[in-house]
Amino acid sequence: MTPLLSVRALTKRYGPHIGCADVSFDLWPGEVMGIVGESGSGKSTLLNCMAGHLVCDSGQVIFDTRADGPTDTLTMSEPARRMLSRTDWAFVHQHARDGLHMGVSAGGNVGERLMAVGARNYGDIRDTAIDWLGRVEISETRIDDRPTTFSGGMQQRLQIARNLVTGPRLVFMDEPTGGLDVSVQARLLDLLRGLVRDMGLSAIIVTHDLAVVRLLADRLMVMKDGHVVEAGLTDQVLDDPQHAYTQLLVSSVLQV
């Protein structure tokens, strides 16, 4: 079995400062990987480097493409990479506003990726949009409303629907539950967990919320100052942290 994504010695510097350094790991099909760490530890830099939003300094990000097998996405041509990022990849932003067209209706937002890969039948696009709105628990009657009229949780769910509509195999998520209140977070996590299991998605989730990774992630990487300090199965890392920083992180969680 080939890993879906292999990251090798990925390094990104901001001048003299380290964004992330020498990160390597494999992500297997159907696996959910969590990346945790405090603010400024390089989690988002790593995610953006992998997704091709940032240019990294060295390393490889090898994705198992449908057509050509494992290919380094950092050296592939820009059209091919952008094609990948709207078919097999998805990126869920922390702020739904970054990932949505706020001036375009919910249906249009969901349909955009379909139209971008060549769908030209209005009826089909609309049916798919309705189906996906249903899956993320947004009422069909809201299909022609703009996301500006949606609540934060609905916007985030809409962003997820818009990303998953082309049936991607790998989803990058940057703090998907950030900025939502706990009950909305719980529903969103429930939804995400269901979608990930049903579609057999692989996902990389960046978060500082340990509860999120406990629920969603199979494996965990803990980052500090741009380096991975500990990695392993989620329960193992959270229940028996080895590195001093991980111990601090786990013990800092407020118990209710």
Add this chain to the structure above:
Amino acid sequence: MQEYNFAYLDEQTKRMIRRAILKGLAIPGYQVPFASREMPMPYGWGTGGVQVSAAVLTPDDTMKVIDQGADDTTNAVSIRKFFERTAGVATTTVTGEATVIQTRHRIPEESLKEGQILVYQVPIPEPMRFLEPRETETRKMHALEEYGLMHVKLYEDISRHGHIATAYAYPVKVEGRYVMDPSPIPKFDNPKLEMAAIQLFGAGREQRIYALPPHTRAVSLDFEDHPFEASKADHPCGLCGAEDSYLDEVIVDDEGGRLFVCSDTDYCTHRQEAAR
């Protein structure tokens, strides 16, 4: 009459514009940046079109200027006078006699022939501007042929109005490659974009020139189940009776009376004369 260089612009500037025009003709539908000059008229009044006309005019040319199809509106009259004064070229209102036609928002009804040049005044050359405000991003989208966003606009039209409500500046795909804004011509004129004359588009404020060589394929974007339709007011012309021309709606009194007349004044006048 030597206060100005021929056709107002200096020769170096015209040379620069001609280069942009040639590049535009070589890559149909591609927006070529050019160093737009200040013209003695405000932006939005056709500064791009005027510069393109100035660059292609020769002393033997006969010029026609129309504004929304009419030869006698302010914009048309002042630009025609401008070239009469600065270039001393012959001017006409007869479509068939003109060699260079500068137009604002219409294509003449009479089909143009080989040897004629149609110059459009373009306010916003970028068809995706209102969906993607970043120029860096739209240029990349053109380069990589990522035109999904264009259909999002049409999708929004259908979901809101039940049909494609975009009635002017209707985007076309040129030769299967670049998506182009045909300037704010009514979509009724879109099928006429495939013609025997050379079509040049000049956007002065936005500093872009693009072009369609003769007989270039320009396909209006649409959906399989909502095909493109060239629409017009469902009336005959109130003056000449034409049923195949694009019509303006004119309010004639304060009791709701209205009259539909050809927007192409030259076409209408000729038909009226022929009927007499």
